[in-house]
Amino acid sequence: MDQNRSPVLEALAEYHERGYANFAPPGHKQGLGADDAVRRVLGAEVFRSDVLATGALDDRKSGQKVLEQAQELMADAVGAEQAFFSTCGSSLSVKSAMMAVAAPGESMLIGRDAHKSVIAGLALTGIRPVWVRPRWDRELHLAHPPGPEAYEEAFRQNPDAVGALVTSPSPYGTCSDLKAIAAVCHRRGKPLVVDEAWGAHLPFHDELPTWAMDADADVCVVSIHKMGAGFEQGSVFHLQGDLVDPVRLKESADLLSTTSPNVLLYAAMDGWRRQMVLHGEELLGSALELARSTRAEIDGLPGLRVVEDELLEKEASHDLDRLQIMIDTLEAGISGYQAADWLRAERAINVGLSDHRRILAQLTFADDKTQTDRLVSALADLTRTSLPAPASVVLPDPRELELEQVVLPRKAFFAAQDVVPITESVGRIAAEQVTPYPPGIPAILPGERITAGVVDYLRSGVEAGMVIPDAADPAVQTLRVLHD
Structure with missing residues (x-):
């Protein structure tokens, strides 16, 4: 296929050239009705390109097949058989994939390091999860992806x-052995779904971890906004093989997705695909080289340690996306929460992830030496700054964090509930999801039996700076449990 083309962008350019008068949504009429103060902040071009996908970008019958062509080009670019665009994020895409594989009441193997969107999918669908436990690293106090x-x-x-669902790469950049896991599934004629939200860039450079389609996955979901150059909520799910019905997959997405997709998201995904095919190897190669030099500079700062090789040792992760730079702050006597807050408040720098002892700096092909020099300089200043001793986070034996699933997530979510003080929740069945964010991996799921260990972990975590936005009580003084 002609990868120089970008059907959505081309159709949008034609739309502008013709100067259509609109007597249809959006009501702002290409920004004419938008408030001046709003236009000054967002920019007039955002409104100018916010048009209907059908009946504006394309005709009312989708006769030009603008979106269909863009999806075919995406599939061709990455070696998938089919690709579907979503403007509702990978959170929707992964739910659609789950619905395409399993029916209510059927069992599906799911890594317990799954994102909270997977848990939402369980509550919506009634799928019965069979949890596959990650491998706990006692030295680093983090979980490696489950092995084959x-x-x-x-x-x-x-x-x-x-079927099975795997999350890879993890928010830390660690990767599963997808090839081997796919073989485990396919020996049984079962499909493998990969939540590869952090891996949209993987097909475009050989030094990056193997991307899911090359590892024989049946469906994989990617977020273009995370490691690509799309807008937030831009997602693509890719399909290959005959173990997942493409019609069922499309219908599942249609059940969940909006009927008013944002053309801006389509256009950005379409343009990013063209950019990667034409220039991705060069752009990502430069980014990987910049990441290597930046790691070395950060690792030379007092009290800071870049974690890399330890993530790939025996019983750890299969591979690592080295555009994710994990920085351990333990020796500096500060927590990752403190480091992230200080960088934002004092140096106007945001990092993607923080926990009790590390931060994660995400690099993409959009970064340059000026950006990374600013990060390294700020981190150097951080090591010379006197901060209060961080509050300790209680890290119990991993077995106390591996909660027993007593009731299906869907049943627990819709059941009668009590609100109890968290100290009285031990032994009760959770009715809500409690997720430290980022990275968005739930500590408690609806239907799990609450342990003293997870209560201590969450209470001490919040006191140390952990954020839990999805809990009914973000301060976790109380929890929702099944009515006794």
Whole structure:
């Protein structure tokens, strides 16, 4: 296919050239009705390109097949058989993939390091999760992705499971052995779905981890906004093979998605695909080289340690996206929460992830030496700054954080509930999801039995700076549990 083309952008350019008069939504009429103060902040061009996908960008019958052509080009660019655009983020895309694979009541193997959107999918669909546990690293106090042997054992114990869902890369940039996990699934004729939200860039450079379609996954979901150059909420799910029905996948997405998709998101995804095909290897190669030099500079700062090789040792992760720079702050005597807050308040720098002992700096091909020099300089200043001793986060034995699923998430979510002090929740069944964010991996799921260990972890975490936005009580003084 002609990868120089960008059908959505071309149609939008033609739309502007013809100067259409609109007697249809959006009501701002290409910004004519927008408030001046709003236009000054957002820019007039944002409104000018906010048009209907059908009946404006394309005709009312979608006769030009603008979106269809853009999706075909995306699939061709990355070696998938089909690609579907979503303007509701990978949170919707992964739910659609789950619905395409499993029906209510059917079992599906799911890594317990899944994003909260997967848990929302369980509450919506009634799928029965069979949790595959990550591998706990006692030295780094983080979880590595589950290995293929864990999925092999889970299928052995649950032969009726209809498929598997893996999250890779993780928010830390660590990756599963997708090729081996796909083989585990396919020996049984079961599909593998990969939540690859952090991996949209992977197909475009050989030094990056293997992307899911090349590893024989059946469906993979990517967020163009995370490591690509699309707007927030821009997502694509890719399909190959015959284990997942493409019609069922499309219908599942249609059930969940908006009927008013934002053309700006389509256009940005379309243009980014063209950019990557034409220039991705060069752009990503430069970004990887910049990441290497930046890691070395940060690792030389007192009290800071870049975590890299340890993530790939035996029983750890299979691969690592080295555009994600993990910085351990433990030796500096500060927490990751403190570091992230100080960088934002004092140097106007945002980092993507922070926890009790580290921050994560995400690089993309959009960064240059000026940007990374600013980061390194700020981190150097941070090491010379006197901050209060951080509050300790209680890190119990991993077994106390591996909660027992007693009731299906859907049943627990819709059940009668009590609100109890968190100290009285131990032993009760959770009715809500409690998710430290970022990275967005729930500590408690609806239907899990609450332990003293997870209560201590969450209470101490909030006191140390952990943010839990999805809890009914973000301060976690209380929890919602099933009515006793």
